Amino acid sequence: MWVETAENTIQQVVSQKPVSFEEQTYGIRLTGIVQGVGFRPFVYQLAHEWGLTGTVSNGPEGVKVVLTTDQTTANRFLETLLANTPPQALVEKYELESLPFCSFQTFKIIKSQAGKLTNGLKLTPDFAMCSSCRAELHDPQNRRFRYPFITCTQCGPRYSIQRAVPYDRAQTTMQVFEMCPACLDEYNDPNHRRFYSQTNSCPTCGIQLGWYTCRQATAYSSSFLHDTHWILDRAHRALKAGKIVAVKGIGGYLLLCDATNESAVATLRERKHRPTKPFAVLYPTLDVLQREATVSVQESDALLSSVAPIVLVRPHTTTSIAPSVNPGLTHLGVMLPYAPLLELIAHDFGKPLVATSGNRSGSPIIFKDADALTELSQVADFILTHNREIVLPQDDSVLRFSSFYAKQIVLRRSRGLTGSVNANGLTSTTSIQLSFGASQKSTFTLLAADNLHTSQYLGDLEDWETQTHFKHTLQHL
Numbered sequence: 001m002w003v004e005t006a007e008n009t010i011q012q013v014v015s016q017k018p019v020s021f022e023e024q025t026y027g028i029r030l031t032g033i034v035q036g037v038g039f040r041p042f043v044y045q046l047a048h049e050w051g052l053t054g055t056v057s058n059g060p061e062g063v064k065v066v067l068t069t070d071q072t073t074a075n076r077f078l079e080t081l082l083a084n085t086p087p088q089a090l091v092e093k094y095e096l097e098s099l100p101f102c103s104f105q106t107f108k109i110i111k112s113q114a115g116k117l118t119n120g121l122k123l124t125p126d127f128a129m130c131s132s133c134r135a136e137l138h139d140p141q142n143r144r145f146r147y148p149f150i151t152c153t154q155c156g157p158r159y160s161i162q163r164a165v166p167y168d169r170a171q172t173t174m175q176v177f178e179m180c181p182a183c184l185d186e187y188n189d190p191n192h193r194r195f196y197s198q199t200n201s202c203p204t205c206g207i208q209l210g211w212y213t214c215r216q217a218t219a220y221s222s223s224f225l226h227d228t229h230w231i232l233d234r235a236h237r238a239l240k241a242g243k244i245v246a247v248k249g250i251g252g253y254l255l256l257c258d259a260t261n262e263s264a265v266a267t268l269r270e271r272k273h274r275p276t277k278p279f280a281v282l283y284p285t286l287d288v289l290q291r292e293a294t295v296s297v298q299e300s301d302a303l304l305s306s307v308a309p310i311v312l313v314r315p316h317t318t319t320s321i322a323p324s325v326n327p328g329l330t331h332l333g334v335m336l337p338y339a340p341l342l343e344l345i346a347h348d349f350g351k352p353l354v355a356t357s358g359n360r361s362g363s364p365i366i367f368k369d370a371d372a373l374t375e376l377s378q379v380a381d382f383i384l385t386h387n388r389e390i391v392l393p394q395d396d397s398v399l400r401f402s403s404f405y406a407k408q409i410v411l412r413r414s415r416g417l418t419g420s421v422n423a424n425g426l427t428s429t430t431s432i433q434l435s436f437g438a439s440q441k442s443t444f445t446l447l448a449a450d451n452l453h454t455s456q457y458l459g460d461l462e463d464w465e466t467q468t469h470f471k472h473t474l475q476h477l
């Protein structure tokens with residue numbers, strides 16, 4: 001019997017059966033956001049601390065723990081586990097059950113059980129870079145110094161790179177990158193913060209940048225294809241010179257230009273055929289942003305969260321932002337670097353950058369490299385790409401806070417907010433229900449039992465490419 005997580009429920013589990021000190025084998029099943037959040041390494045470490053034997057694995061419904069111990073210990077272990085889950089995890093339901101007796105020598109993480117997404121398991125969203133990875137990224141002594149794809153068990157892409165469940169490297173677009181001995185050592189070390197990190201990589205074995213120069217709507221590749229430092233330097237110089245650079249981010253390509261350069265912003269508007277709709281701005285740090293805009297505690301918390309959305313704030317009248325970034329508006333959409341590649345670009349530039357979805361006006365964000373090279377070469381002067389494939393494209397999410405009660409209002413649900421919807425008591429007992437949102441800002445919601453999936457913002461269905469994108473996202477589920 002599944003137990004909903006709420007106050008006092010742990011006590012209910014403990015008291016379900018009379019206490020027995022006889023050893024038995026127990027299974028613990030947990031579902032919710034439990035994959036891609038460091039759950040297996042967490043259970044492994046906890047079981048070793050407790051001197052328990054058994055296994056932990058991912059499956060299509062979540063995480064499964066098997067232990068051979070006495071009933072009191074099994075209940076207390078579950079209680080401790082639920083009270084100390086990794087920060088990004090959200091256990092929605094759990095179950096403790098008796099299994100046929102099995103003897104184990106030690107406690108191991110074992111191979112995942114394959115299968116289709118079933119009720120309960122939530123698709124894990126992409127997480128903004130964590131503070132530990134940010135510190136390593138800027139540490140000249142660290143082997144991942146200025147590596148644009150640094151991640152750990154607590155941060156990095158998940159939803160956008162996952163091809164199938166359960167979450168394992170082989171089911172993501174990280175599959176093609178084979179870990180070097182140093183990365184493998186971290187991956188196999190229970191005391192390392194990258195123990196069992198499925199996105200683990202480094203400059204030796206990992207993702208590589210590519211740089212293209214666009215001339216007459218054609219993208220030409222550079223011979224310095226894999227030189228990260230050379231490419232980042234080129235990007236910096238181009239932005240400084242008022243050029244437009246298309247950058248492959250987490251959910252798709254973004255178009256960047258100097259947000260303080262009126263001529264650069266006007267050129268972007270002209271080439272993108274977007275005369276007046278406001279652009280979002282990427283600030284290098286919260287400090288730089290706070291010098292230019294009023295940012296409430298709620299707004300800064302959102303900007304610094306693992307979702308790292310665009311947040312609408314009110315700029316000061318003395319702002320350095322070019323007038324055509326948000327013409328005639330009192331508010332400006334701002335964000336902070338959520339991916340290490342964007343962190344390096346924004347950090348090097350030191351000033352705000354326009355960061356808008358790379359697409360033709362009205363079409364979905366471009367996420368395939370071939371499309372970027374043909375379509376974005378008509379808009380950008382340079383294209384900065386990389387060789388980690390994106391499976392599910394997403395725009396940046398957009399939030400604002402109400403002026404009186406500071407309540408969060410989601411204006412666009414996308415990167416960081418997709419795949420993790422609370423059903424809030426909604427349930428469908430007889431069939432799967434599918435509902436579709438408005439035509440211009442389309443999304444869909446799928447309700448199966450009490451599991452609710454709301455898709456990311458998918459765009460205007462007037463556009464043929466948006467329709468294709470809509471079908472692709474629905475079929476992926």
Ligand SMILES: [Zn+2]
Pocket residue numbers: 129130131132133134150151152153154155156
């Ligand atoms: Zn991290």
Ligand SMILES: [Zn+2]
Pocket residue numbers: 179180181182183184201202203204205206
């Ligand atoms: Zn490596």
